[in-house]
Amino acid sequence: MKILVVDDEELIRKVIREYLENSSYEVEEACDGEEAIECIKKKNIDLMILDIMMPKKDGYETLKELKNIRSLPVIALSARKEEYDKLLGFELGVDDYLTKPFSPRELMARVKAVLRRNKEMNYYIRKDFVLDFKGHSLKIEEEEVKLTPKEYELLVYFIQNEHIALSREQLLNKVWGYDFYGDDRTIDTHIKMLRNNLGKYRDWIITVRGMGYKFESEE
């Protein structure tokens, strides 16, 4: 589980990181909304802890922009209690809320609760791209996209390893199984077919020359 901590105060980030890492979460840091969005685009974040009052790009703007990118559980932090209604009212997708100062213990409890609620990742959603893990189905623009079993498995593996370049060998081992003794290039053919099926999102599968492929949803 990877958690992104967004706060302009270095000390706060440090303390939160400390606690999260003690509970063996992975931690990324960002000191403003700008950086946060960058990070979310590049890494697979499972939860964001977001300070509302920040310079540059504040919490509200960050949440608004986030909505155009992907869905992500968020715990908001703020110094003023009155913000609460505003956060809920604006429908900015905040899962929980804490006012500063808060006890780290309390934060940890919220983190666990939110992650528990969102645990069963049933969907991978980016824009109008919806992969339904339970239903083994992919929809793009509301339309069902027919994938063969290998294409589906390949896509799932890519998504589980977003942003990471995967060698052909690794793909064969993980998707085909260690006991596959066929040709490397088999993968290329499947990549081709998968790309065709992804339609307008075909270039989310990126060729890493001399190495393999990687999956990345945005630019």
Add this chain to the structure above:
Amino acid sequence: MKILVVDDEELIRKVIREYLENSSYEVEEACDGEEAIECIKKKNIDLMILDIMMPKKDGYETLKELKNIRSLPVIALSARKEEYDKLLGFELGVDDYLTKPFSPRELMARVKAVLRRNKEMNYYIRKDFVLDFKGHSLKIEEEEVKLTPKEYELLVYFIQNEHIALSREQLLNKVWGYDFYGDDRTIDTHIKMLRNNLGKYRDWIITVRGMGYKFESEE
């Protein structure tokens, strides 16, 4: 348990969602009757919390239309207390009723009560497809469809897991029991027979290649 919250006020939906999710219900939202009907057609909703006064399609119309689609427990919300008799009088299948403003705590109590009362789902109704769980019978176009015991159990399990792809192994374990040591392909034969019996709805049983089968009623 998935609960659909229908209200035109964003803030109300948010607050209700908050409370429901804290009690670990799944929540869907709709801001008018139109959307609500759409949602009910597409997802497996177990309970609807419905505001009576809404623009576009109000609560009454929504309830009327709902009756043609399927049975579903409903808790109604309204600002005026006098509505209560009307709601019951029109026999629109409202299970409980709350006047605004109400305390979330009160709502939660009603939700739990209604779900407890309706726990034993008696019918699964889609168009003229009517599965009667109590009577162990299936009717299509008013005609009784004769199912063998295995076919019936298989169908029930599919319906309880609508939209979810089920492996042959899982089906064997759940429908046949953990102590069945026969052939995988037994399922295929039963699927064939079940499909034949479903007649014009035969393709609600969808083949998930390389994996198993899933059940999905509408398009």
Add this chain to the structure above:
DNA sequence: AAAAAATTTAACAAAATTTTCACATGATTA
């Protein structure tokens, strides 16, 4: 116990998927 119904198995047909391979295309380097 016989008959009927339901379930399971096995075999084959049909359909879909996977793999291979040859060649095209595009990138990189000398």
Add this chain to the structure above:
DNA sequence: TAATCATGTGAAAATTTTGTTAAATTTTTT
């Protein structure tokens, strides 16, 4: 720029999976 190397692509061949039928077996009913 030519040579080289890695990847893209199309189509046939090989394989796998599913659909279907019919016969064998088990269970239930009469």
